[in-house]
Amino acid sequence: MFEQMGFPLLLAAGGLGLFMLGMLILTEGLKGLAGNALRRWLASHTTSPTAGAVSGALTTAVIQSSSATTVMAVGFVGAGLLTFPQSLGIIFGANIGTTITGWIVAVGGFKLELGYIALPLLLIGIMLKMFAPGRWSHFGWTLAGFSLLFIGIETIQQGLLPFEGVVTPQDFPSDTYFGRFLLVLIGIAITLVTQSSSAGVATALVALSTGAISFPQAAAMVIGMDVGTTFTAVLATIGGSTAMRQTGYAHVIYNIMTGVMAFLLLGPVTDILSLMIENGRGNQQIGLVAFHSFFNVLGVLLILPTTRIFATFIQRLVPETDAPLVGRLDERLLVDLDTASVAAITTTRDITLQTLSLLHALLTGTISDWQSRKELVRLTRALETTRSFVAKMRSDPLHANASERLRHALHSLDHLSRLINRCRQLERVATLPEDRRLARLSRLLDAEIRSFCRSNDWAVAAKRFDRLRDILRRQRRTYREKIVVTATAEGSDPVLTLAKLDSLRWLHRVCYHTWRIIVHLDAVQDTGNAATATDTPVQNQKAKV
Numbered sequence: 001m002f003e004q005m006g007f008p009l010l011l012a013a014g015g016l017g018l019f020m021l022g023m024l025i026l027t028e029g030l031k032g033l034a035g036n037a038l039r040r041w042l043a044s045h046t047t048s049p050t051a052g053a054v055s056g057a058l059t060t061a062v063i064q065s066s067s068a069t070t071v072m073a074v075g076f077v078g079a080g081l082l083t084f085p086q087s088l089g090i091i092f093g094a095n096i097g098t099t100i101t102g103w104i105v106a107v108g109g110f111k112l113e114l115g116y117i118a119l120p121l122l123l124i125g126i127m128l129k130m131f132a133p134g135r136w137s138h139f140g141w142t143l144a145g146f147s148l149l150f151i152g153i154e155t156i157q158q159g160l161l162p163f164e165g166v167v168t169p170q171d172f173p174s175d176t177y178f179g180r181f182l183l184v185l186i187g188i189a190i191t192l193v194t195q196s197s198s199a200g201v202a203t204a205l206v207a208l209s210t211g212a213i214s215f216p217q218a219a220a221m222v223i224g225m226d227v228g229t230t231f232t233a234v235l236a237t238i239g240g241s242t243a244m245r246q247t248g249y250a251h252v253i254y255n256i257m258t259g260v261m262a263f264l265l266l267g268p269v270t271d272i273l274s275l276m277i278e279n280g281r282g283n284q285q286i287g288l289v290a291f292h293s294f295f296n297v298l299g300v301l302l303i304l305p306t307t308r309i310f311a312t313f314i315q316r317l318v319p320e321t322d323a324p325l326v327g328r329l330d331e332r333l334l335v336d337l338d339t340a341s342v343a344a345i346t347t348t349r350d351i352t353l354q355t356l357s358l359l360h361a362l363l364t365g366t367i368s369d370w371q372s373r374k375e376l377v378r379l380t381r382a383l384e385t386t387r388s389f390v391a392k393m394r395s396d397p398l399h400a401n402a403s404e405r406l407r408h409a410l411h412s413l414d415h416l417s418r419l420i421n422r423c424r425q426l427e428r429v430a431t432l433p434e435d436r437r438l439a440r441l442s443r444l445l446d447a448e449i450r451s452f453c454r455s456n457d458w459a460v461a462a463k464r465f466d467r468l469r470d471i472l473r474r475q476r477r478t479y480r481e482k483i484v485v486t487a488t489a490e491g492s493d494p495v496l497t498l499a500k501l502d503s504l505r506w507l508h509r510v511c512y513h514t515w516r517i518i519v520h521l522d523a524v525q526d527t528g529n530a531a532t533a534t535d536t537p538v539q540n541q542k543a544k545v
Helices: 002-044 049-063 066-078 084-097 100-111 118-131 134-163 177-194 197-209 215-228 230-237 242-278 284-317 331-335 337-364 369-391 400-423 426-434 436-455 458-490 494-523 535-541
Strands: none
Touching: 002 049, 002 134, 002 197, 049 066, 049 084, 049 284, 066 084, 066 242, 084 242, 084 284, 100 134, 100 197, 100 284, 118 134, 134 197, 177 197, 177 215, 177 230, 177 242, 197 215, 197 284, 215 230, 215 242, 215 284, 230 242, 242 284, 331 337, 337 369, 337 400, 337 426, 337 436, 337 494, 369 400, 400 494, 426 436, 426 494, 436 458, 436 494, 458 494
């Protein structure tokens, strides 16, 4: 009995495992082939929800992973590169793109029967992955994943073949509204187990081909699989940032709405498709993936005109609760080095601007000691959170631009830490107004800070702070000689003299650290496109401190 039923079941389970492994390898290989170009293209072609939907669909079709596309969208929102409504377009489009897997399986696995042809292709792919350089290695990994898809489908078919005629549609809930609802729940359960709607759809296609389930039953299960795939997004949002939670909730609510619509259309649509299949104008597998694509495309067309209303609803449902400075630093972004590096750079910029705002208040005396200490605590916590986030990132030769952003982030955070420590030296700030030259130099520094905060022009600010740093460096040398000579001749208070020297040194160091931070962040200013800056421009701007 075990040999009759047990072994085929194990074979089918193994085939499903091969299919899921193929999906993982295929996604990894395609992402390697696409590289940063795909990410840059996605960011630059999302000017509206409609454009986002097209971009999301194409991106997901290329990399075969709606989860990876969604993570990119979350990173863009967190970095301020996209508005939340624009990111929703990407999420909607990802639902369409993920149906491409069903078409690949239906056409390649059933119509073309590529299972056996894929075996030598798998060997070629593995050999390329092991021995070929650069993009050929990624191509080999893609070919291996693609081959495993069809080998998995072939194995599932062989495993379920003995059940043909044993398991029939009568063994599943009947084609009533309640029966369809039960089948939707079965589809959800299958996706929860496999954690992949593509694997669920592939299983439904095989079951349909063996006659285990009817076309309307398979269609109802596919609806459930489309809804079930959102539970992965729910799990991913637990403890996540506000942007991550909003994206996850939007994904769940939208898929449930699409599922309800598909359920109401299930009867008439499946009747039409069944009639076409019976008249010889198609087969059941193609009909099933056509239905899957149809209700996902229809769902996107219906939701796009009301995207902003939907976004407002989600934002009210999941209000902003994160600390404004570090809200985008979600550890779930660490799976995508590009997205994580953009979030780290943008957060570092925000902390820098707020630190400069504090410096302006200190130099102008418009903030009390108590308020400044409170603000310093907030900035220090944000800095430590950012440093901890960056410390968990690892450079990757395959992500050169992200590694470059990571390098500049490390430099910036180091100087930012020193700058915040300088802001704690309130006694040196208090000495500045007591000397005419120090007061004038402090006004120069404050003027540059105010000019930069108004213009937000990082390239210009780098040059201006460099000039001011050079002025302060020369002033340190000449002023030191003058004040020491004056103090010796006139018998000035040596404590006050040393305090003035410390204050001048403080001005110079504050200007120097600000300059270095701006130089490094300017090198990766265009975070929407991959950073192309190298060490060279930064090193060339370094001067004698």
